[in-house]
Amino acid sequence: MARNDNGNSRTENSSQKSKKLLMVVIIIAMIVIFVFVFLSLWALKEHSAEMSYGEIAEIAIESDGAKPDDGTATSPIDLDALHEINSDVYAWIRIPGTHVDYPIAQSTVSDNYYLHRSIYKRYLFAGMIYTQSCNKKDFSDPVTVIYGHNMRSTTMFSTLHYFEDPSFFNEHDTFYIYTLDRVLTYKIVSAYRYDNRHIMNSFNFNEPAVLQSFQQHTLNPLSTLRNVRDGVTLDETSKLVVLSTCMTGDKSARLLVNGVLISDVPIS
DSSP: OOOOHHHHHHHHHHHHHHHHHHHHHHHHHHHHHHHHHHHHHHHHHHHHHHHHHHHHHHHHBOOOOOOOOSSOBOOSBOHHHHHHHOTTEEEEEEOTTSSOEEEEEOOSSOTTGGGSBOTTSSBOTTOOEEOOTTSOTTSOSSEEEEEOOBOSSSSBTGGGGGGGSHHHHHHOOEEEEEESSEEEEEEEEEEEEEEOOOHHHHOOTTSHHHHHHHHHHHHSOOOSSEEEOTTOOOOTTOOEEEEEEEETTEEEEEEEEEEEEEEEEEBO
């Protein structure tokens, strides 16, 4: 009896195609599941940060606060209430035009303790806005660096990237830091792309020549992404605050937004 080789071959080819098709479907399904899980975890992290700091805002913010005049000022922030929650909290930063309106902490345990911890000292991917022990808490250093994550939503320091836009930079020139007894007003002098070196470990600002060089770079940064305010001068008495966050998609770079102290008013 003759063998039906063509029939068997067609059956085998059909079976192989079915298996390949099934593998393709399984791979696509796995990719879809992976993307769904990734986006869900990302959304959960963002939501956790928003919820956490929404609660903190309800506790701490007493009013929108007026711009401080000469003389005494009234703080819109109840730092005492936050200090009872966590004694590492010592200030609050507010940048009009952005979503930056957060407490500032400094750990006595580890410099990067609040990189991924909340005010309650529990894990939170967004972490806190914080400084390191190399900086004094009264902002009297010639250069103070404040760190915050570049989140994908508008939380933490992500909206510092607004200052990459020249129009926004020109229209928003001030930020405020509230301590327990002072209202500090800073004029934003520049915003630019920088490398990822640790500024406080890389420069000895106790040396006048080093400080002057850093100040001049702040006013004339060597960067393709830069915005600088005209008519600003810095000297040995200037107090700079450098706000540092990551550049999106580039771990080797940072966005620095720099402000110089222009007003120091006691809270009444």
